[in-house]
Amino acid sequence: MNNQSRISEELDEELVSRVQRGDKKAFDMLVIKYQHKIIQLVNRYVKDPHEAQDVAQEAFIKAYRALNNFRGDSAFYTWLYRIAINTAKNYLQARARRNRNFEVDIQDAEKVENAPQLHDLSSPDSQLANEQIIETIKEAISLLPEEMRTAIMLREFEGMSYEEIAEAMNCPIGTVRSRIFRAREAIDEKLTPLLTHGDFR
Secondary structure (H helix, E strand, C coil): CCCHHHHHHHHHHHHHHHHHHHHHHHHHHHHHHHHHHHHHHHCCCCCHHHHHHHHHHHHHHHHHHHHHHHCCCCCHHHHHHHHHHHHHHHHHCCCCCCCCCCCCCHHCCCCCCCCHHHHHHCCHHHHHHHHHHHHHHHHHHHHHHHHHHHHHHHHHHHCCCCHHHHHHCCCCCHHHHHHHHHHHHHHHHHHHHHHCCCCCC
């Protein structure tokens, strides 16, 4: 953990302690600090921006109500991420229809570690190839089982460590590694036909 992360966690601990002592303004500071990240995270599940904001707000409300039970066994933001993920899942489950067509922003798709070829597709002649590969990555992620999709998104798009993902998903770190490995394998499997085709070299 670098110094900046350590300072950030120490600040969170102080703010959490203040909230637990009845300081509501301290929680406002936590909301301001994390609202953008939480909305981004929820938006991976809830595609409508307005609905995503509502779900994010609900996640913060749940966090506020549960904060007295927070004992610091994990970092605050990891605990908050877990609440946001569960709130988004509950929201989707409550809807009558099950929409599994989760989309990933093009900017996010370009971050996938296991697709280094994306970095070589900047020439004009490669624009079509680039678009098709990104669409393929988006489709591959959308088709992953829920737990694998969550793990790969937290790793690749949120930049969380394996330990943080394990805490956020409430599972052993070995399970996280397995899910991410299998997710990357699935993405590779979808990409291979494109990347081995003559037109995409």
